[in-house]
Amino acid sequence: MSDGSGRIVVQNLSKNFGQVAAVQNLSFQVEPGSVTGFLGPNGSGKTTTLRMLLGLVTPTAGHATINGQPFNRLGNPGRIVGGVLEAQGFHPGRTARDHLRVYGAAMGVPDQRADEVLNLVGLAAAGNRAAGGFSLGMKQRLALATALLGDPQVLVLDEPANGLDPEGIAWLRTFLRAFAQSGRTVLISSHLLAEVEQTIDQVVIISRGQTMYYGMLDDLRKAQKSRVIVQPADPQKLAVALQEAKITEVAPTPDGKLAVVGATVQQIGDIAAQAGVALYGVQEERADLEQMFFALTSGQYSAPGQVAHGQLPPIPPGYQQPGPPQGYQQAPPQGYQQQPQQGYQTPPGGWQQAPQGTPPQGYQQPQYQQQPPQGYAPPAQTPPGGWQQQPQQVQPPQPPQPPQDWGQPPSGPQPVQAPVAPPPPPPSDKNPDSGGPDGGNN
Ligand SMILES: Nc1ncnc2c1ncn2[C@@H]1O[C@H](COP(=O)(O)OP(=O)(O)OP(=O)(O)O)[C@@H](O)[C@H]1O
Structure with a gap:
């Protein structure tokens, strides 16, 4: 019934x-x-x-x-x-x-x-x-x-x-x-x-x-995290100083910078100053929703299978807490290999690995871009991939943008008069030539 x-x-x-x-x-x-x-x-x-x-x-x-x-x-x-x-x-x-x-x-x-x-x-x-x-x-x-x-x-x-x-x-x-x-x-x-x-x-x-x-x-949306990209005069020295300050999520970027998760721009600036490391650039980047989607569906992880309602997804790559979560496989990513600089020793524990593998067809592999994608016009819809650049200042997570049209009075379908008799065919099965809805595979 x-x-x-x-x-x-x-x-x-x-x-x-x-x-x-x-x-x-x-x-x-x-x-x-x-x-x-x-x-x-x-x-x-x-x-x-x-x-x-x-x-x-x-x-x-x-x-x-x-x-x-x-x-x-x-x-x-x-x-x-x-x-x-x-x-x-x-x-x-x-x-x-x-x-x-x-x-x-x-x-x-x-x-x-x-x-x-x-x-x-x-x-x-x-x-x-x-x-x-x-x-x-x-x-x-x-x-x-x-x-x-x-x-x-x-x-x-x-x-x-x-x-x-x-x-x-x-x-x-x-x-x-x-x-x-x-x-x-x-x-x-x-x-x-x-x-x-x-x-x-x-x-x-x-x-x-x-x-x-x-x-x-x-x-x-709330699960989105941010990271700070730092361009220090001496990446190794800053990495060690951050480690000593218990900021362990630090990763080198392919272009010799450091990606730091779990610290504000100000904290990093203070630590760099105390360590006597000059900073030539600091930018905060926020993982967009599309990137969370990539992280969840790129197939690099073994899937959890059953997720309870409201359960937050795993933190996207690049934002992992030290040590991979159980059931997850981490491997160096394509296009984002861990590349310790010459004469630059990777500090133990805390060097995070970023996404692996090729995104599903039709998707753009998220890049750890230093610049917003060309033609990117924030913020109404964040483009796939890419990070939103938020130079110098830590921004709080963006509140969800209500669609422009929200709040309009409902204008749903009008009631049908005279409901009638025989059970109709399912409207989805509209192709009379399909030879059966399941294509013989059910
Ligand atoms: N009738 C079928 N016989 C054999 N394999 C099938 C059949 N229908 C779907 N599959 C397989 O099941 C898997 C899921 O396919 P499905 O069409 O449900 O995915 P989808 O998420 O809707 O994909 P898309 O976004 O491309 O439409 C695929 O590997 C597909 O090849």
Whole structure:
């Protein structure tokens, strides 16, 4: 029996495709009134999880429920869940309006609902155009319109921002925030944190099918740390002086500077002065959220597998406390090798190692840049990789930036009149040519 809560529960969910463990023991919950981002690199298991949630793939173990029920036991799923797994499967010669009417009829909603949802997604002017001529962004909107036909309580969207231009992303953010503010539930996946950062409240980050972080985005923000890059006249002497002052997280940078964690600019300046070491430059750098994401998903770590809600992620590389956390493998990074200077002995314990390996495809390897990336215009959205330069002064962590559009009155989908009869096909399974939603792999 559906509990009507609008809650999504994923419990110890696993899926193997032969030898491929696509999803491993995944657990999280999405509450109504919130937007949860389901994030992970390509191939990390996002789509497989969403497919299990939408009843398109049979789990190997565990379960996923909406309103306390597996998808296939929801009485009229199209009225409860709107799902978009890919913006494909539209009949190319059919107009957007006709496409919606066909799906609406299967769901038992009146024809006029097609125009309502076209308006909701900003496609009113394109209702008479054939979907085959739509851009990717327009197809995303049409797919969303299809999911909204049944005026659902829950939205599950796989990479909804894919193909949208910046204006489209801003629009989607406003729409999803308003949808959630009207008391409904939103779960969206993405492989780009920056793309959804301003939209989501809660985040589930997965890598290789396993949970790396599950909790509020604000808590992840608070976990950001800063480090200070110092350019001393004598790096070795300063490193020793810092060690003696119990500041042990000190690492040489490839260009002969020192990266210091756990000390303020002032503390370092004082220690340098006492040690008689001249400083030619001091800059504070703050790890941005995207970099936390890289650190969590780069695959260099053995994954923790089960992470309780609110559990903070491991400290990103470069910010490790002395000694690697249990279960973690540290190795010298690519592009950031430990390079003791000539005649410059590495002090024992406290030399931190930075990230290893190549980032997942599509990602920029975070660099320990001394200069902000070219063209970087802070601060509305921090670009991937890179560190925010904060010369000389230690800045407190930046408060989360509310999206510009927050606070707008909810403008969610309008109620559908005359709920009707036969259980419609899942809206996500829109491709009549797919030969079955699971592609024979469930
Ligand atoms: N039907 C299938 N048969 C075999 N392997 C599959 C199948 N579906 C997914 N996989 C594998 O499961 C893993 C997770 O894939 P999935 O599509 O869920 O990842 P994803 O995070 O959604 O990736 P992307 O961001 O690229 O869409 C991958 O290794 C993928 O190759």
